[in-house]
Structures are given as structure tokens and as C-alpha cells.
Amino acid sequence: MNNKNLTLLGFSLLLVYTQFSFSQEISSTQFGKGLLNLVGKDSTWSMKVGARMQLLSTFNWTEEGENGFSNSEQNFLVRRARLKFNGFAYSPKLKYKIELGLSNRDISGGSEFTRNTPRYILDAVVMWNFYQNFELWVGQTKLPGNIERVISSGDLQQVDRSLLNSRFNIDRDIGFQLRHHFNIGSKFLVREKFAFSQGEGRNVTEGNLGGHQYTTRLELLPFGKFEGKGDYRGADLNREPKPKLMLGATYDINDDAVRTRSNMGSYMFTDNGFHKTDISTLFLDLMFKYNGFSLMGEYAYRDADKPVAINLDNTETGDVVQVGKGVNLQSGYLFKKNWEVSARYTNIKLDYDITGKNPETQYTLGLSKYIVGHKLKVQTDLSYLNVDNGFDTLMYRLQLDVHF
Incomplete structure (x- = not known):
């Protein structure tokens, strides 16, 4: 972010704070519970202001024949730096969330479709419990x-997400979501989620280039809710006293998609505009926790009607949809003093005939110290990546995570 943008952001935050200070009550918070809790004097709105950062160092060694892992690289960066605002407006049944990304990695990806501007906005969503x-x-x-x-x-168990996520995830988009839940008996919880979105990814401002995206997810929790929303947090920091399990399935179809990974990846340009194809993605996953032990499993499969982009004369452009499948298994155990050891296995098999990419297998061992839960923690991991008929890579990472 350049100095001009930083100045504008700082001035805006100062102006907002000044205006708020005359119109609401401000309460202090515990560490990790937000910088400020604001409530309107008439109690018709609230806002919690938070901030977080991740400071990451990475070391990579690439195999070079008989020399072994000798080609080394290192990198230090602010992996994430974000501001978060959430609360309710007018009624507790009308909630909202705003999250802004400030690090270079957060705002990267500007293109002609985002007016060549940084992509500051991660989340800007209103949630209405209407019935x-x-x-x-x-x-x-x-x-x-x-x-x-x-x-x-x-809230991750290891330094960052797996290769399965980076190859197949459908990330953020703008549109509508309908969510519902009900119980079967006293404990069995069922959650249904439906989304209708633009299909181009976040912060696209130049219109919908293809069709639209449709996402359906079903979640089954046979033993009831996890403590502290632990089904969507890494590690069993709540030390579930009884076994808890979530089984999930998602099916997503992006109609006339124009990017290589559904609503992510590069745009598939042709000599006549864009290559458009229907892309479908299937996810099956689970989360299990009990007494400090956690297990997460994921399966992903992606397919496309016309995965190879072609010009009018039937020549290939070089762009292809990243079709294939992947498996990710991750487990950990939390010791009494909040040290955790974890392990992850990830296998990616993209369709070689289409993508030209060889299968990848990655093994990761992690160690985490949760000082104040996920709000203040130090994490480190060591990964070995094996690529069929390619160069293997060894990676070591160390990260500090601080949330206010």
C-alpha cells in the first residue's frame, strides 16, 4: 500500500472514531475480543472493531539431482494484515460484517476487471434472520x-491451508445466500446453505463476464453443536468432553465460467473474447474433535464441459481449467499446556492429459503454541512436497499470529 492510501485510510478511521465518540457508548474489551465495542446510545446498532496480523518467514530448498536439497530461498513478509468490523444495525436480527485486507498479499490480484485497483474488501455482507x-x-x-x-x-491448525484448498477452493463472491438449520431429535443438527453469486470472484466491478454460480452445502452434526463453534476452527482448543462430528458436502456449478479455477485463477482469453465453460466442483469433508484430538478430512473433485480454451480456428490458447481431484487429511493433539503437534497429508491429481501437471503429494508436520487461543499463537511447520517426474521441495515456515 502506498503512502497516499495509508494516509487516507488513517484519516478515515480517525474521522469515524471522532464521529462515534459523540454518538455512542464505548466499552473496553479483553485481549482478542476486539479493539473497541461500540453501542449506540439508543441501542439500535453496535460495532466491534478488530485487527489482526500474521508475520511469516519461509525457507525453501529445491532438490537438484545429486546435490540434494541445495537450492535455497527465504522470504519474510506480512502474510496478512486486516481490519474487521461487525455488529448489528437497527435490530439484533440484522447483522453485518466488514473485513478489509491491507497487506500486499491481501490486496493483490488487481486487473482490468477490478479497474486495476487494489482489492481491499474481503467481506462486506449483511445477514438477516428474517424468520x-x-x-x-x-x-x-x-x-x-x-x-x-x-x-x-x-483460526488454522497449521501455518496455512493445504494444497487442496489452493487448487480447488471457490473462495469469495458477491451475491445472495440462504441458510437454514433444524434438529432431528434432541441433538442431531442439520444445516443447509444455498448461494447464488456472480461467479467472477471478489471485487470484480466490470460486470458479469460469464453466467452465474450456484452453490449448495449440507452439514450433518449427529452429536450436536461443537463447543465455541469448533467445527469451523482448527485444533480442539475447547477440549470437547464428548465426541463431536460434522459431515459436510458441497456441490458448486459455475455457469459459463471464464476463469481456470471456477471463480478464481486466470481469465481464459481467446481471439473472440473469452472461453466460456460450465465448471462443477464437489467437496466432501468432515471434522471430528474429542478431548484435545482433532481430525479433518477433505475430498475435492472438479470437472468442466470444455476444459481447454480454443480460438475460432480451433487452436488452443494455452489456458485450461484445472480439472482433477484431491485428498487432504489433517490431525492434531493438544497437550495440557496448549502445545499442539499436528500432521497433514495432501495428494493432488490434476488431469495430466488436460493440464499437463503431474501428481503432487505433500507431507507436513506442525507445532503450535496457543498463548491466548488462536488470538495469540506461534506456529511452525515443515513440509516435504513430492512431484512425480519433477523437483521435490522442502519448506520450513514460522509464523506469529496476533489478533486484537
Whole structure:
């Protein structure tokens, strides 16, 4: 972010704070519970202001024949730096969330379709509990995709998400979501989620290039709710006294998609505009927790009607949809002093005949120290990536996570 943008952002926050200070009550909070809790004097609105950052160091070694892992690289960066605002407007049944990304990684990806501007907005969504267990979401936020993607990057069990997520996730989009839940008996919980979105990804401003995206997710919790929403948080920090399980399935179809990974990836240009194809993505996942032990499993499968982009004369452009499948298994155990050891296995098999990419297998061992839960933690992991007929890679990461 350049100095001009920083100045404008700082001035805006100062102006907002000044205006709020004359119109509401401000309460202090505990660490990790937000910077400020604001409530209107007439109690018709509230806002919690939060901030978080992740400071990451990465070391990579690439195999070079007989020399072994000798080609080394290192990188230090602010992986994430974000501001968060959430609360209710007019009624507790009308909630909202705004999340802004400030690091270079957060705002990268500007293009002619985002007016070549940084993509500051991560979430800008309103959630209306309009009838009993029904909730309508409007705006830009995460689609109800694979569990690993919906878990906040600040609540992960390891330093970052897996290769399965980076290859197959459907991320954020703008549109509508309808959510509902009901119980079968005293404990069995069923959650249904439906989304209708633009299908181009977040912060696209230049219209809908293809069709639309339709997402359906079903979640089954046979033993009831997890403690502290632990089904969407890494590690069993609540030390579930009884076994808890969530089984989930998502099916997503992006009609006339123009990007290589549904609503993500590069645009598929041709000499006649865009290559358009229907892309479908299936996710099956689970989360299990009990007494400090946690297990997460994911399966992903992606297909497309016309995965290879072609010009009018039937020549290939070089762009292809990343079709294929992947498996991710991750487990950990939390010791009494909030040290956790974890392990992850990920296997990716994209269709070689279409994508030209060889299968990948990654093994990761992680160690985490939760000082104040996920709000203040230090995480480190070591990964070995094996690529068929390619160069293997060894990666070490160390990250500090701080949430206010």
C-alpha cells in the first residue's frame, strides 16, 4: 500500500472514531475480543472493531539431482494484515460484517476487471434472520465451500491451508445466500446453505463476464453443536468432553465460467473474447474433535464441459481449467499446556492429459503454541512436497499470529 492510501485510510478511521465518540457508548474489551465495542446510545446498532496480523518467514530448498536439497530461498513478509468490523444495525436480527485486507498479499490480484485497483474488501455482507431458523445473506463473503476455506485464516491448525484448498477452493463472491438449520431429535443438527453469486470472484466491478454460480452445502452434526463453534476452527482448543462430528458436502456449478479455477485463477482469453465453460466442483469433508484430538478430512473433485480454451480456428490458447481431484487429511493433539503437534497429508491429481501437471503429494508436520487461543499463537511447520517426474521441495515456515 502506498503512502497516499495509508494516509487516507488513517484519516478515515480517525474521522469515524471522532464521529462515534459523540454518538455512542464505548466499552473496553479483553485481549482478542476486539479493539473497541461500540453501542449506540439508543441501542439500535453496535460495532466491534478488530485487527489482526500474521508475520511469516519461509525457507525453501529445491532438490537438484545429486546435490540434494541445495537450492535455497527465504522470504519474510506480512502474510496478512486486516481490519474487521461487525455488529448489528437497527435490530439484533440484522447483522453485518466488514473485513478489509491491507497487506500486499491481501490486496493483490488487481486487473482490468477490478479497474486495476487494489482489492481491499474481503467481506462486506449483511445477514438477516428474517424468520425462525432462516437467514438471508447479501453481499460479498466466502461461499459455503470446503471446510478448510471457510475456517478463518486466523483460526488454522497449521501455518496455512493445504494444497487442496489452493487448487480447488471457490473462495469469495458477491451475491445472495440462504441458510437454514433444524434438529432431528434432541441433538442431531442439520444445516443447509444455498448461494447464488456472480461467479467472477471478489471485487470484480466490470460486470458479469460469464453466467452465474450456484452453490449448495449440507452439514450433518449427529452429536450436536461443537463447543465455541469448533467445527469451523482448527485444533480442539475447547477440549470437547464428548465426541463431536460434522459431515459436510458441497456441490458448486459455475455457469459459463471464464476463469481456470471456477471463480478464481486466470481469465481464459481467446481471439473472440473469452472461453466460456460450465465448471462443477464437489467437496466432501468432515471434522471430528474429542478431548484435545482433532481430525479433518477433505475430498475435492472438479470437472468442466470444455476444459481447454480454443480460438475460432480451433487452436488452443494455452489456458485450461484445472480439472482433477484431491485428498487432504489433517490431525492434531493438544497437550495440557496448549502445545499442539499436528500432521497433514495432501495428494493432488490434476488431469495430466488436460493440464499437463503431474501428481503432487505433500507431507507436513506442525507445532503450535496457543498463548491466548488462536488470538495469540506461534506456529511452525515443515513440509516435504513430492512431484512425480519433477523437483521435490522442502519448506520450513514460522509464523506469529496476533489478533486484537
